[in-house]
Amino acid sequence: MSSIPNRPISQSPDSSNPEGSVLVVGGGIAGVQAALDLANSGFFVYLVERTSAIGGSMSQLDKTYPTNDCSACILSPKLVECGRHLNIKILTLSELLSLEGEPGAFRALVRQNPRYVDPNKCIACGQCAGKCPKKVPNEFDLGLSKRKAIYLKFPQAVPLKYAIDPRYCIRLNKPGRCGLCEKICPAGAINFKDVAKEEVLNVGSVVLAPGFSPFDPSDLDFTGYGRLPNVVTSMEFERLLSPSGPCQGHLKRPSDQKVPKRIAWLQCVGSRDINRSGHAYCSSVCCMYAIKEAVIAKEDAHGDLSASIFFIDMRTPGKEFEAYYNRAIEKGISFHRARVHTVLPSQEDNNVLIRYADEHGVMREEEFDLMVLSVGLELSKEAIELADRLGVKLDPYKFIDTDVFRPVVTNRPGVYVCGAASGPKDIPRSVTDASAAALEAERILSPSRWTKTKKKVFPPERDVHAESPRVGVFVCHCGTNIASVVDVEAVRDYARGLPGVALSQDNLFTCSQDTINHMAETIRKEHLNRVVVASCTPRTHEPLFQETLRDAGINKFLFEMANIRDQDSWVHQNEPEAATEKAKDLIRMAVAKVKLHEPLPYNSVPVTKSALVVGGGVAGMNAALSLADQGFPVTLVEKKSILGGHARKFYRTWQGSIVQPYLKKIIDQVESHPKIDLRLETTVSSVEGSVGQFRTGLSDGSTVEHGVAILTVGAESYKPMGKWLYGENPNVHILLELDQIFIKDPESLKGLSQAVFIHCAGSRVPERPFCSGICCTHAITQALELKKLNPDMDIFMLYRDIRTYGQRERLYQEARSKGIIFIRYDLDHLPDVRQEGKDIVVEAEDLILERKLILHPGLLVLATGVRPRDDMGELSKLFKCSVSSDGFFLEAHMKLRPVDFATDGVYLAGLCHYPKSMDESIAQAQAAAARAAIVLSQDAVPAESITAIVDQRKCTGCGVCTHVCAYHAISIDPAVGKASVNTGLCKGCGACVAGCRSDAVTLKNIGNRQILAAVEAAMDTMDI
């Protein structure tokens, strides 16, 4: 390990003048999100990535649950944004060697290993790899395919630059030999003399996002992995499914390239298994990804596939997860609650034979064509070494240790962690953590915002007014998402013949960095003045393409998308011809419309640099403090007369920390914070305005002006009145009621001889189909607490699946080792609760032993879930945000925008989003604050460009438009008696256009003319 060379320190640690830059280590989705949040709120970011491209594990996945979004498709725009960001410097093939200094003034020594290809010259033409004679296992496909010694990590890699792998390159190992790539490279980019460079970076904070490694099952002999060719890991299976993987998206098994008809998934490989894998924890994500893989594989096989999942407990505790599980059951995926003992080669055909004990202990045998091991997550060796070098502590499971109440803070001040490095977690939680880490990183650096950054300047825009339309059409394959249904080439050729179309191309992934660059290039070269992209949905990808237009020097509104994926190939999977015809129609419509588009001005509104936080629970208080600490004034509104919310009743977190002292501490902080204006017993009664400038009326009659809003209104415990003797017998409680006894009078519980917990009380049933995710852990924590009070107490847990995900699994193991008895029930065998005299009688059926069990507990605890508050609907209406089918707030995108609403400038956190543990709520609150800080750190934000405009010659001054406008943006100018629009207020809804009797008002680019052009194009049945 090298140490930092002695050079003058550029800055002394000075809290009023910290470094305005941050180091992010790891370029997976977490690192990328943290980098973007920081760079967009005024900090310069160094993004250090160990491999030759950013993207991390997410770039290897096929689809993502629970939306089945294509992983590459949703990730790609973020990677591209990172790659193009002026204030993010990506250092690939790099490692952080050491870190000296202190928060606000770190000096980080980074080594950049040689790429042997000059990234400034490489044009990624791929001729080098074509010529390179050295074939080596492709790590991106986990060795399932081969690549060359000179390679591109994956087709959408950012940066899109080749690299030479020095382990394999003939020339580098035997000087004088080979060197073919150097000869063929048309750009002269090959540099065999490249050497490692070390650099000291001055940064104020450090965010670690090294990600996870999939568990390697090679040593688990019983799985057959490594011995049997058709046993693969889940990560390998992702590659087999992926359109960019070794089978081009048409699943085949490794041994003989046959299409498998029977696939088994084996859960908990390298998880919940201290004996064989040394991993006591649950990896949290494997149940869901196995279901997803089964669903996708079955879909790809058009149903002709039998998919079986062998599991211990089915753990689907996140938002929409339980519904996803239920749909998988409906789709015919079979679920076996069983322990697999041996995996054997079958006699014929390289099939896999498995022996397992079913729930009743009966041994069974079944044959499969392919078996997938659902391997767990662990911290990579490299990440462990990194933590060691930095003096960052690990937890007992060898993940990076964090603080319960500051969930992204490590033991080393100024160093933060996000993503799966601090515990196994899925993408949304990693993204949430990443934003939270960005918040912690910028908290102390806020005085130095915008001191190290550059401003993006677009080239001047070409005036296209006088030009006749030259439309460029770009048709996307979206891997196989579109191309497996729609005949993309035919559509591309068809578009060439449309009037006004100058060129039409097809691309594998239109949103990848190289295609984007190529598109900008093409617009310039071909003098295009209108662009149509036929691909996914404008709701996610329009901004990216529009920016490309600006980069190419034309106005971004000269653009239109044809949604041929979400609204075509995905919804007409079995009608390829009709889907292809529809794609042609949609492109024809888009072309017709875009030809009538005009360049529009880029409007903006000044930002009111303060926030409104609604809800004073743990999430709300954390969100408020996170912003107030950075100097942004916050108004915190709480309905009740006290702060604290749900947490007031909460005894211990699952990590074992007592909640009340913490709660008292942050309440004090909030109450005494000079930047927080606290309004108790207050609610929101009206909301006007939009991002940058909201005006919110409160129930106390006052009005607050703010630039952003964070909704943290919490949720409620489900109280099963009249069920299971709840509300009828004094010894029947829900979880939080027992917590209150722990807080106030634990002694009273000592004398109990028997306690029973009923899990999933009122959850995962048709009336409340979702799983709250936290009740299993909470109940077990309480059972352990009872055992502590009275070790002789008999405790029975009646459960359906124990969902102690992540490191919570420890509690489950502890509970069992302490003699707490777990008895499973299912919906056909619900526990029966009745009262005999004053006694509670619980009758349950032991499904394993197949016999009845009669219990007489002195305490019955109902582990009920969390339910959304009843007034969520009103609030969502006021702020124009959505509510999901479960009744919780609906975020903008379940995977990648977990704390944003679709409405700009409004964010969410805590229980109102979905049930979650306290550390998760805090991380989410900080994440929401980080997202809000992006707006608050700007002086102005973009405002609507698509506004209404009046043709005063036609206007009769009738005034109908003024009545329908909800924003008072249109009024009759008394001087001329005609309507006129205040563009600053206009939101572009078009109500006035629809209301106008004399066709005098129109909406820019979406006027009657443009709509009609699209409609007529749709009817233009040229093909009949």
Place this chain on the structure above:
Amino acid sequence: MDKTSVQKKEWEPKIIAFLCNWCSYAGADLAGVSRFQYPPNIRVVRVPCSGRMSPNILLDALKAGADGVLVSGCHPGDCHYISGNLFARRRFAIFKSLIEFLGIEPGRLNFSWISAAEGEQFAKVVKEVTERVRALGPARRLVKEI
């Protein structure tokens, strides 16, 4: 596929759907993301708000040859622009009776509320509307005979 080789297909209704950007268009995307299948007869025009839709455009769509029209917006109270969908509903109710008067079957004009979370509902509405319009047969009333 070579189009000239295709036999003249059986009549299939063509339906124009005007979906508001904030709810129904998002709901349509969600239908895709969840792979809910529906008939390929609709062509979607994305509009900012259902309140953007005037009777004129609906008539124009029928004139242009659409066999049916669907306008879908956010649920009452959820409109991104506060009240656009309520104006739309009012206008639409009046327009529907007018259209009957013109001799156009009211079933050709359809209005629904579909939120961003209702992918399945979107697929269902499209199925229903397609079937309704199919049952009515080709719209001839407003199309100029050539």
